[in-house]
Amino acid sequence: MATIIDGKAIAAEIRREIAEKTKELAEKNGFVPGLAVVMVGDDPASAVYVRNKHRACAEVGFLSKGFELPAETSEEELLSLIKTLNEDSAIHGILVQLPLPRHIDEKKILLAIDPKKDVDAFHPFNVGRVLTGDYDFVPCTPAGVMELLRRSHIDVDGKNCVVVGRSNIVGKPQALLLLEANGTVTVCHSHTRDLARVCRRADILVASIGKPEFFDETYIKKGAVVIDVGINRRADGKLCGDVAFDRVFPKVSAITPVPGGVGPMTIAMLLKNTFTAAERSLQ
Numbered sequence: 001m002a003t004i005i006d007g008k009a010i011a012a013e014i015r016r017e018i019a020e021k022t023k024e025l026a027e028k029n030g031f032v033p034g035l036a037v038v039m040v041g042d043d044p045a046s047a048v049y050v051r052n053k054h055r056a057c058a059e060v061g062f063l064s065k066g067f068e069l070p071a072e073t074s075e076e077e078l079l080s081l082i083k084t085l086n087e088d089s090a091i092h093g094i095l096v097q098l099p100l101p102r103h104i105d106e107k108k109i110l111l112a113i114d115p116k117k118d119v120d121a122f123h124p125f126n127v128g129r130v131l132t133g134d135y136d137f138v139p140c141t142p143a144g145v146m147e148l149l150r151r152s153h154i155d156v157d158g159k160n161c162v163v164v165g166r167s168n169i170v171g172k173p174q175a176l177l178l179l180e181a182n183g184t185v186t187v188c189h190s191h192t193r194d195l196a197r198v199c200r201r202a203d204i205l206v207a208s209i210g211k212p213e214f215f216d217e218t219y220i221k222k223g224a225v226v227i228d229v230g231i232n233r234r235a236d237g238k239l240c241g242d243v244a245f246d247r248v249f250p251k252v253s254a255i256t257p258v259p260g261g262v263g264p265m266t267i268a269m270l271l272k273n274t275f276t277a278a279e280r281s282l283q
C-alpha cells in the first residue's frame with residue numbers, strides 16, 4: 001500500500017520545532033526573528049498568501065510586519081522601503097510578494113534586498129550559493145520537498161530523480177538539491193522529447209509544470225516516489241496538482257497529495273529561513 005506523504009503534519013512538526021527554538025533565542029538573546037512582508041497592489045491570491053505568512057509568523061512567535069502598498073507605488077518608493085528594511089535590526093527576513101505591477105522592475109527589487117535578509121533565496125548571490133552547495137537559504141518550495149523526503153525516510157542517494165519544470169524558483173533549485181543529495185538528476189521541460197519515457201525512469205519524480213492532473217499512470221514507474229508541486233484550480237473549482245492522483249496512486253510507493261503535500265511546507269521553510277537569518281545576525 002502506498003504512503004500518502006502528509007505535508008500538513010510534517011509542516012506542523014517543523015513549526016513546533018521553530019516555535020521552541022524561537023523561545024530559546026528570545027530567552028538567551030532578548031529578541032525574536034522578524035519578517036517583513038511587502039505587497040504592492042491588491043491581487044486577491046497574493047493577499048491570501050500574505051495573510052497566511054503573517055499567521056504562521058504569529059504562531060511560532062516571530063515578529064511580522066506587513067507593508068501593503070497601493071498599485072501605483074513607484075519603483076523608487078519601493079526601493080526606499082527596502083533600504084529602510086535592510087537597515088532595520090528588528091527585521092531579519094524581507095519578502096516581496098510577486099508578481100509586482102508591470103511598471104516595477106522585479107529584478108531590480110530582488111537585487112536591492114540584502115542577501116542576508118533574502119529569505120526567499122531569489123537574490124543572485126543566494127542562487128550562486130545554492131549552486132556551490134554553500135548556503136544559508138534555499139528557495140522555500142524545493143527546500144520543502146527535500147524536507148518532506150528526509151522526514152519520510154526516503155533516501156535520494158543513488159536514485160534516478162526526474163524533475164519536470166525548470167523555473168528559477170522550483171525546478172532548477174530542486175534539481176541542484178537532489179544532486180547535492182547524490183541523486184542522478186534529469187531535468188525536463190516543454191522541449192523534452194518523449195516525456196513519459198523519461199519520467200518512467202524516475203525512482204523519484206518531481207512534477208512542477210502547473211498543468212492540472214497532467215501526469216497519469218503512463219508516466220510512472222512501479223514503486224516510484226511522486227512529489228507533486230503543482231497547485232492548479234480545476235474547472236469545478238477544486239484544487240489539484242500536476243499529477244492525476246487517483247490514477248497514479250496504485251503504482252507508487254509514496255506520493256504527496258494536493259492540497260496538503262508540498263504547499264504547507266513552503267511556509268514552514270520560509271519560517272526556517274527567517275529563523276536562520278535571525279541566528280546569523282548574531283555572528
Ligand code: NDP
Binds near residue numbers: 231
Ligand atoms: P513556471 O510556469 O515558472 O514553470 C513551469 C515549468 O514547467 C517550465 O519550465 C516549463 O517548461 C515546464 N512545462 C510546462 N508545460 C510542460 C509540459 N507540457 N511538459 C514539460 N514541461 C512543461 O511554474 P513554477 O515553477 O513557478 O510553478 C510550477 C507549479 O508549481 C505551478 O502549478 C505552481 O502553482 C506550483 N507552485 C507551488 C508551490 C507550492 O508551494 N507548492 C510554490 C511555487 C509554485 P519551459 O521552461 O520549457 O517553458
